[in-house]
Amino acid sequence: MNVAICDYGAGNMRSVRVAFARLDARETDDVLAADLAVLPGVGAARTAMAGLRERGHDTLLRERHERGAPILGICLGLQLALEESEEDGGVECLGLVPGRAARIREGRVPRIGWANVDDRGAFYFAHSYAAVTPAATGWSEGIVAEVRYGSFVGCQFHPEKSGPLGAAYLEEVVDRCLSRV
Amino acid sequence: MPLPRLIPCLDVAGGRVVKGIKFQGLRDVGDPVELGAAYSDGGADELVFLDVKATLDGRGTLVHLVRRIAERIAIPFTVGGGVRSLDDAQELLAAGADKVTVNSAALERPELVTELSARLGAQAVVVAIDADGGAVRSRAGTTATRLDAVTWAREAEQRGAGEILLTSIDADGTRDGYDLELTAAVADAVDVPVIASGGAGTAQHVKDALDVAQAALLASILHEDPERLASLRTELRELGVPLR
Numbered sequence: 001m002n003v004a005i006c007d008y009g010a011g012n013m014r015s016v017r018v019a020f021a022r023l024d025a026r027e028t029d030d031v032l033a034a035d036l037a038v039l040p041g042v043g044a045a046r047t048a049m050a051g052l053r054e055r056g057h058d059t060l061l062r063e064r065h066e067r068g069a070p071i072l073g074i075c076l077g078l079q080l081a082l083e084e085s086e087e088d089g090g091v092e093c094l095g096l097v098p099g100r101a102a103r104i105r106e107g108r109v110p111r112i113g114w115a116n117v118d119d120r121g122a123f124y125f126a127h128s129y130a131a132v133t134p135a136a137t138g139w140s141e142g143i144v145a146e147v148r149y150g151s152f153v154g155c156q157f158h159p160e161k162s163g164p165l166g167a168a169y170l171e172e173v174v175d176r177c178l179s180r181v
Numbered sequence: 182m183p184l185p186r187l188i189p190c191l192d193v194a195g196g197r198v199v200k201g202i203k204f205q206g207l208r209d210v211g212d213p214v215e216l217g218a219a220y221s222d223g224g225a226d227e228l229v230f231l232d233v234k235a236t237l238d239g240r241g242t243l244v245h246l247v248r249r250i251a252e253r254i255a256i257p258f259t260v261g262g263g264v265r266s267l268d269d270a271q272e273l274l275a276a277g278a279d280k281v282t283v284n285s286a287a288l289e290r291p292e293l294v295t296e297l298s299a300r301l302g303a304q305a306v307v308v309a310i311d312a313d314g315g316a317v318r319s320r321a322g323t324t325a326t327r328l329d330a331v332t333w334a335r336e337a338e339q340r341g342a343g344e345i346l347l348t349s350i351d352a353d354g355t356r357d358g359y360d361l362e363l364t365a366a367v368a369d370a371v372d373v374p375v376i377a378s379g380g381a382g383t384a385q386h387v388k389d390a391l392d393v394a395q396a397a398l399l400a401s402i403l404h405e406d407p408e409r410l411a412s413l414r415t416e417l418r419e420l421g422v423p424l425r
Contacts, residue, residue, distance in 0.1 A: 113183025
């Protein structure tokens with residue numbers, strides 16, 4: 001099992017790396033051929049999209065998605081997979097998944113902390129924007145917590161920061177990739 | 182709203198976890214990596230790591246320590262102390278921190294908060310405020326400023342802070358309870374989450390803090406007995422606090 005983690009030059013990629021290393025996944029630079037491509041989630045939408053384009057990851061991720069190869073988007077990584085984001089005055093995103101990221105308008109923002117996802121237990125969230133999409137498969141307090149569309153899986157929470165429950169979530173993603181091979 | 186959070190805080194100086202009373206008389210209470218891992222395994226919702234001497238000694242935060250702790254834990258990890266620039270912050274995030282706290286440097290140059298938030302996202306930027314009564318002090322409490330905590334918290338939020346970590350110097354290390362009046366005033370003034378800090382002695386103190394703030398920082402109450410975290414969680418649940 002190998003995994004390509006799309007580093008777009010912002011924030012903490014290390015937690016995601018450590019989490020996949022714990023699952024014995026080897027890291028590769030080959031975004032197209034990896035068993036799993038991960039789009040991590042830290043930073044702001046505009047600089048993240050610019051970072052992806054700069055590295056050519058935007059094209060590779062689109063091609064990968066067309067081929068039906070698994071992609072996992074975490075937090076901002078989920079939002080980047082949508083068509084557009086309201087963040088930073090409006091940003092065109094990858095368009096792998098129909099929908100858009102909109103600013104959260106209720107409660108304290110950023111929405112930071114552990115919150116239940118349906119009946120699956122509490123995961124850690126840290127976000128000011130959330131997906132509005134017909135592809136939602138998980139919810140947390142009325143906010144889209146998980147999206148599945150074709151070979152793309154996105155989670156608004158941070159599984160790499162969600163203790164044993166988060167580790168189990170990542171393991172399931174990895175197992176699904178392995179069962180395709 | 183997400184669930185209330187319990188956040189053990191490791192004040193670090195010279196590579197060791199230390200704790201004082203009202204920011205004075207720092208005692209060695211343990212190894213940061215061991216304590217961090219014990220808290221993570223013991224049900225902490227997050228960890229905060231503050232290099233309390235970094236600003237005074239004028240050196241950077243201990244990046245390698247951050248790296249070692251980040252490897253051991255799978256919960257959110259906030260690091261601060263001596264963060265003076267975007268480069269400082271990015272070095273910490275690259276080492277495995279999820280958020281950085283800024284304090285003295287943001288008081289000297291508030292634009293720092295704006296710069297960090299634009300590049301890293303608001304969720305990665307915690308503005309730490311040390312207050313004596315309502316008056317903000319900088320440089321680990323050693324220097325008076327002309328700001329009051331509510332005004333500074335509002336400005337920090339407008340500049341893109343994602344959270345406010347509010348420490349009452351009066352209450353720090355006393356175990357006599359949080360400064361609820363100040364915490365409530367700041368929490369009412371901003372829309373971002375507020376982390377109450379300073380004074381936890383009993384489960385009731387923590388519950389009272391969580392009634393007005395979104396998270397409670399814990400230090401003295403835990404360090405002599407890291408297993409206290411688990412019993413504290415149980416007591417808080419019995420008091421009706423919905424923890425994860």
